[in-house]
Amino acid sequence: MTDTIEKVSIIISKGSLEGVYPGLIMANGARAEGIDANLFFTFFGLDAIHRARHDHIKVATVGNPGLHLATMLGAIPGMSSVMTHYLDKKMANLDIPSIPEFVEMIADSGAGLYGCRASADLFGIHDDDLIPQVKGIITVGEFYGLAAGGQIIFT
Amino acid sequence: MTTKTYAGTDVVLDDEGFFADPSAWTEPMAEEIAAAEGIPALTERHRQVVKLMRHEYEEKGDAPNVRALAKLSGVPIKELYALFPKGPAKLAAKIAGVPKPHGCI
Numbered sequence: 533m534t535d536t537i538e539k540v541s542i543i544i545s546k547g548s549l550e551g552v553y554p555g556l557i558m559a560n561g562a563r564a565e566g567i568d569a570n571l572f573f574t575f576f577g578l579d580a581i582h583r584a585r586h587d588h589i590k591v592a593t594v595g596n597p598g599l600h601l602a603t604m605l606g607a608i609p610g611m612s613s614v615m616t617h618y619l620d621k622k623m624a625n626l627d628i629p630s631i632p633e634f635v636e637m638i639a640d641s642g643a644g645l646y647g648c649r650a651s652a653d654l655f656g657i658h659d660d661d662l663i664p665q666v667k668g669i670i671t672v673g674e675f676y677g678l679a680a681g682g683q684i685i686f687t
Numbered sequence: 688m689t690t691k692t693y694a695g696t697d698v699v700l701d702d703e704g705f706f707a708d709p710s711a712w713t714e715p716m717a718e719e720i721a722a723a724e725g726i727p728a729l730t731e732r733h734r735q736v737v738k739l740m741r742h743e744y745e746e747k748g749d750a751p752n753v754r755a756l757a758k759l760s761g762v763p764i765k766e767l768y769a770l771f772p773k774g775p776a777k778l779a780a781k782i783a784g785v786p787k788p789h790g791c792i
Contacts, residue, residue: 557791557792564753564777565774565777566774566777566778627754628792629792637764640763640768641753641765641768
């Protein structure tokens with residue numbers, strides 16, 4: 533076993549802004565270090581590679597204690613959009629790309645993007661619903677095959 | 688810390704292979720460092736990126752990360768990874784004799 537990590541396969545299972553970004557940052561960071569990377573989007577994570585939805589991913593404002601926002605306030609209609617907009621602006625100031633741009637950037641860096649077969653079936657999502665950079669909709673077994681020999685990170 | 692010889696001069700490198708003293712770098716060294724890092728020949732495009740890396744470090748005190756590098760150099764991400772496989776910002780920084788870029792994006 534060497535000291536360096538040679539490959540990472542990262543699973544993104546959540547569809548909120550704060551649920552998607554960590555996996556993207558890990559994948560991009562891996563590629564910048566010369567580490568091979570795969571991204572596997574499952575359940576609500578599929579939204580991050582879905583053409584119609586990837587530009588509308590929001591911060592969860594209800595039942596999200598990490599946000600330090602009272603749930604009663606978080607439940608006000610429009611609050612999620614307000615918080616998302618607020619965070620988007622802060623990220624733009626730090627030159628953190630939006631989710632669609634970030635995913636495209638990660639694909640350009642040579643990482644493999646994949647959708648989960650089971651979740652796609654569950655939500656009725658097809659190849660043409662997904663962005664062109666996705667290499668395919670694969671099964672969990674195929675994912676394990678791709679991930680073999682490297683580290684698996686679940687987010 | 689290790690010592691390597693580039694363009695006939697001894698330079699000190701840190702544990703990751705970056706120049707401990709960026710001012711020890713000279714342009715002729717770039718070709719040798721690149722070859723040692725697995726890039727047999729530097730094209731004009733390579734040099735363009737390396738020059739920018741050096742310039743940004745000298746101006747701002749920190750080398751740019753991959754995204755900033757793409758924006759500043761006008762070389763798209765895809766091409767950057769093709770020119771410098773295994774981490775463009777890291778590799779270009781090594782070849783330019785500047786410290787490793789910081790930043791998570």
